[in-house]
Amino acid sequence: MLARSPRRPVQIFAAIFGVAAVIYSYRLGADALGASEAFSAWSAAKPGIGAIARTPILYEPGKFLFYYGALHYYTRIFGLSEVSLRSMSVVLSIATLALVFALGCEMFDDNTALAAAAIWAFNPLAVVFAHTARMYPMILTLAVAQLLMLWRIRRRPSASLAVLCGVAGAALLYTHMGGILFIGAALAMLVRDYIRGRRNPMPWIAMAVTLVLFVPYVPVLRAQSETMISGHWLDWIGTQYEYPLWIKVASVLGAAAVCAWFVFGASPELDRDDRLRWVAAWTILPGLVLAAGSIAIRPAFNLRYIAPSLATAALLIAAGVAQVSVKWRNLTAAGFALVCLIMLPFDRTRAQPWREIAAQVATEGGAADPVFFEAGFVSNDNAPNVPNGGFPFGFYSIPFDYYFKGANPRIAIPGFDSAAARTTIEERVSSAGGGWLVSWKEGDAINSELPDSKRFKTVEKYSSDRLAFYRITPAHK
Incomplete structure (x- = not known):
């Protein structure tokens, strides 16, 4: 042998x-x-x-x-x-x-x-x-x-x-x-x-x-x-x-x-x-x-x-x-x-949607429509709304900007203050005639941030764990 x-x-x-x-x-x-x-x-x-x-x-x-x-x-x-x-x-x-x-x-x-x-x-x-x-x-x-x-x-x-x-x-x-x-x-x-x-x-x-x-x-x-x-x-x-x-x-x-x-x-x-x-x-x-x-x-x-x-x-x-x-x-x-x-x-992980999100912003609405991102550290679902200085520009603006090069204004809203975030969204969407929200929140947390349903129309375009994407327009539009 x-x-x-x-x-x-x-x-x-x-x-x-x-x-x-x-x-x-x-x-x-x-x-x-x-x-x-x-x-x-x-x-x-x-x-x-x-x-x-x-x-x-x-x-x-x-x-x-x-x-x-x-x-x-x-x-x-x-x-x-x-x-x-x-x-x-x-x-x-x-x-x-x-x-x-x-x-x-x-x-x-x-x-x-x-x-x-x-x-x-x-x-x-x-x-x-x-x-x-x-x-x-x-x-x-x-x-x-x-x-x-x-x-x-x-x-x-x-x-x-x-x-x-x-x-x-x-x-x-x-x-x-x-x-x-x-x-x-x-x-x-x-x-x-x-x-x-x-x-x-x-x-x-x-x-x-x-x-x-x-x-x-x-x-x-x-x-x-x-x-x-x-x-x-x-x-x-x-x-x-x-x-x-x-x-x-x-x-x-x-x-x-x-x-x-x-x-x-x-x-x-x-x-x-x-x-x-x-x-x-x-x-x-x-x-x-x-x-x-x-x-x-x-x-x-x-x-x-x-x-x-x-x-x-x-x-x-x-x-x-x-x-x-x-x-x-x-x-x-x-x-x-x-x-x-x-x-x-x-054994494939779920594909990330950032290309599709960028494409929708580019093809729907106008270049003046703001895109809103929550400032602060991305919160755990059970975490309290604690003011913090994390990502003042919004963490999700980073992947968005990698794929989207348009002129749409990027607006940071406080992720730890839903009332202030809602006010900013309503004011800017009313002025521009439309807008987009990229959020890490879910359930009641995001509902408290979305604008008044009687005055604004909100359409969920994408939703997964810790990422949701919305199109927001005035109700009369």
């Missing part, structure tokens, strides 16, 4: 890599940009780094400078089309796939790495990230790269690689606040190493470089945190859950107990180098901490914020199943990849 070629896993990975690159690149410009993607385009189009830096500080707390800065220079070369904006995510996504394979080879073996790559490559979440002009593919790339370098210098000390690892960690923090969760997981496992007598200074140097490089941003982070608490929580987290105190305490203590086990628990004889524990910590701890915080403080859990954990979960599954059976590891990887490929044609 012929021996299996040691190059075979690499060759199969190359085939997976090629297929994934094609899938990630397919139909990049078919769907209109979503509102958040248009925000990326708007940020990247700023004239310089100073203006770009103010974008997340003022309008998007929790998201930092690095992604928008990189996208700025990328789009200066390739333009601001949907394909160009999303293609950077494609590049980052295929880089992440290569890093998952490299991490598997470094921590385990080529065949486990191949299985992990097969599990991750066609995962619907990986495909969605690749097709989205947002910072989440960059978070994936930087976090997995940092883990790979950290593991290498942990086993083979290198001062130059330690510095590079520290820079990658800082870049992760400068991309998204969620990077703190992965820096924390790494520090927890390095504490474990220290307790168990592994006193290699290079990983600690890497962590020090990360923290030193991020220190200049700490005052900005403090200001952003205040904005998140006082205003931006209206957007992506919403109001505090009314859990009983004992559930909050139990969730925090439970998360702390799991963290303590990862740091202080005994290692099995078959894994004295803690390979599985490291991958498990990176995969489990960020989501666990975020979930416990969501219960104890305010809801903040979203799979996007722990995207790197989803990639390392593929390696954890491959390595974990291999402990039981190599055959089952291979079958699991092949079966999962096949199911994902079968599901891909059906």
